[in-house]
Amino acid sequence: MVSLPSEREPPIAGRRPPNTVPIDIPDVVIDRLPLYYRLLARLEAENRPVVSSHELGEELGVTPAQIRKDLSYFGRFGKQGRGYSVARLAEELRSILGLDTRWKVVVIGIGRLGRAIASYPGFEGQGFDIVAMYDANPAVVSTEVDGTIVRHVDQLDEDLRRHPVDIGIVAVPAEFAQDTVDTLVQAGVHAILNYTPLRVQVRDGVELRHINPVLFLQSMTYHLKRVKNDR
Amino acid sequence: MVSLPSEREPPIAGRRPPNTVPIDIPDVVIDRLPLYYRLLARLEAENRPVVSSHELGEELGVTPAQIRKDLSYFGRFGKQGRGYSVARLAEELRSILGLDTRWKVVVIGIGRLGRAIASYPGFEGQGFDIVAMYDANPAVVSTEVDGTIVRHVDQLDEDLRRHPVDIGIVAVPAEFAQDTVDTLVQAGVHAILNYTPLRVQVRDGVELRHINPVLFLQSMTYHLKRVKNDR
Numbered sequence: 001m002v003s004l005p006s007e008r009e010p011p012i013a014g015r016r017p018p019n020t021v022p023i024d025i026p027d028v029v030i031d032r033l034p035l036y037y038r039l040l041a042r043l044e045a046e047n048r049p050v051v052s053s054h055e056l057g058e059e060l061g062v063t064p065a066q067i068r069k070d071l072s073y074f075g076r077f078g079k080q081g082r083g084y085s086v087a088r089l090a091e092e093l094r095s096i097l098g099l100d101t102r103w104k105v106v107v108i109g110i111g112r113l114g115r116a117i118a119s120y121p122g123f124e125g126q127g128f129d130i131v132a133m134y135d136a137n138p139a140v141v142s143t144e145v146d147g148t149i150v151r152h153v154d155q156l157d158e159d160l161r162r163h164p165v166d167i168g169i170v171a172v173p174a175e176f177a178q179d180t181v182d183t184l185v186q187a188g189v190h191a192i193l194n195y196t197p198l199r200v201q202v203r204d205g206v207e208l209r210h211i212n213p214v215l216f217l218q219s220m221t222y223h224l225k226r227v228k229n230d231r
Numbered sequence: 232m233v234s235l236p237s238e239r240e241p242p243i244a245g246r247r248p249p250n251t252v253p254i255d256i257p258d259v260v261i262d263r264l265p266l267y268y269r270l271l272a273r274l275e276a277e278n279r280p281v282v283s284s285h286e287l288g289e290e291l292g293v294t295p296a297q298i299r300k301d302l303s304y305f306g307r308f309g310k311q312g313r314g315y316s317v318a319r320l321a322e323e324l325r326s327i328l329g330l331d332t333r334w335k336v337v338v339i340g341i342g343r344l345g346r347a348i349a350s351y352p353g354f355e356g357q358g359f360d361i362v363a364m365y366d367a368n369p370a371v372v373s374t375e376v377d378g379t380i381v382r383h384v385d386q387l388d389e390d391l392r393r394h395p396v397d398i399g400i401v402a403v404p405a406e407f408a409q410d411t412v413d414t415l416v417q418a419g420v421h422a423i424l425n426y427t428p429l430r431v432q433v434r435d436g437v438e439l440r441h442i443n444p445v446l447f448l449q450s451m452t453y454h455l456k457r458v459k460n461d462r
Contacts, residue, residue: 027450028259030450030453030454031446031450033449033450033453034445034446034449034450035430035446037449038430038446096453096456097449097450097452097453097456098449098452098453098455098456098459099449099452101452101456101459103448103452103455105448111347112343112346112347112350113347113351115343115347116342116343116344116346116347117444119343120344120428120444120445121404121405121428122405122428122443122444122445123444123445126445126448126449127452128445128448166452166455167448167451167452167455169444173352174352174353190454190455190458191448191451191452191454191455193444193447193448193451197351197352197353199269205458207451207454207455209447209450209451211442211444211447212353213348213351213353213354213400213424213442214265214351214353214354214357214359215265215266215269216424216440216442217334217336217357217359217398217422217424218264218265218268218328218329218330218357219261219262219264219265219328219440220398220422220424220438220440221328221329221330221332221334221358221397221422222261222264222327222328222329223261223421223422223438224329224334224397224398224421224422224438225327225328225329225332227421227436228332
């Protein structure tokens with residue numbers, strides 16, 4: 001994902017109680033928090049009491065100054081020269097990121113990609129529950145995938161109005177991507193993870209992320225080309 | 232993907248011949264270029280002669296000032312008040328990003344995810360050629376996937392030394408991720424797209440991107456939690 005630039009200025013840092021984070025945190029900072037959390041969860045499992053911004057930075061390839069700046073948006077967790085309390089910072093990030101909550105997810109498009117997403121091992125224990133799957137292909141509808149019966153996409157709108165969900169993962173053919181996203185958003189879904197190559201549009205207030213491997217590859221070929229030219 | 236912060240200062244902007252881009256372009260800028268290119272390619276296909284930074288910004292959700300700043304790293308493409316030449320800017324971005332080159336790609340791990348990646352429709356016509364696939368599962372090795380015979384991963388190192396490739400896409404189970412990446416890097420692969428949940432390590436000089444849907448979901452639940460709290 002490309003982090004869109006934020007031109008917002010950081011708010012004045014200060015100690016804040018959990019869950020009352022300020023409004024204007026740059027998206028690029030939010031996008032780094034899951035990385036911080038993942039590392040902290042590992043340190044927590046290893047019973048590490050404290051960690052320095054230097055060590056966090058080393059592990060994540062970010063400067064210690066950036067770490068301190070990022071975390072200062074959410075209050076002061078560290079003590080000068082003593083590092084961060086691993087347990088406290090992990091707990092705070094869980095709360096900030098909503099990882100102490102369970103989230104209902106639907107997957108639309110149960111082809112190869114949709115199946116791969118539905119069985120992605122990394123979801124385990126992260127609070128994301130795939131509650132329903134949808135497809136339009138008669139050969140797929142009513143079959144069982146990972147213990148869930150695939151429903152026809154025509155039922156999506158009615159299902160969502162009856163049983164609201166939090167997140168929609170879209171893995172349909174590109175030509176159906178925008179329609180699918182529109183259905184999700186109109187039925188009240190506030191977060192969309194788009195796996196199609198199409199750059200779909202959503203109204204303000206809906207979170208949208210694109211996972212398009214071509215864009216990742218293209219950002220690497222820039223560097224590859226320089227390597228080739230140097231040889 | 233999370234764009235790691237860059238603290239480098241922009242170089243002095245100026246007109247530069249193609250392919251002699253300066254060294255110190257922030258990664259966050261490089262990561263936006265494929266988005267610019269995709270939009271420009273569409274405008275090119277529509278025979279649009281010029282486009283303003285305002286219009287580019289509108290389409291991409293980036294400020295016009297940011298667009299002008301990003302593109303200024305690569306020379307001056309626009310004329311004040313006249314906009315950018317679509318054809319010239321698209322051509323330049325193709326060259327900068329290495330999209331005028333064909334890139335050899337291997338996919339390692341031909342489970343659900345690997346198959347989905349191999350058949351991703353967005354690769355078509357983008358210059359990425361999947362030249363080989365590897366797996367360790369005897370039920371998968373020697374079978375045909377999208378016209379390619381899957382080879383045993385034990386052959387990977389020898390194959391790469393005989394037939395060098397540019398990019399390795401890794402979709403193996405997490406416990407084999409680091410070993411697979413090490414094999415690729417030691418055999419001279421300079422770019423890795425990691426689909427496993429493990430945050431693998433590579434030596435300096437190797438490009439690495441992670442595609443982990445959990446991190447995308449977690450960056451959205453931060454916002455979802457605020458929406459829920461507001462209700």
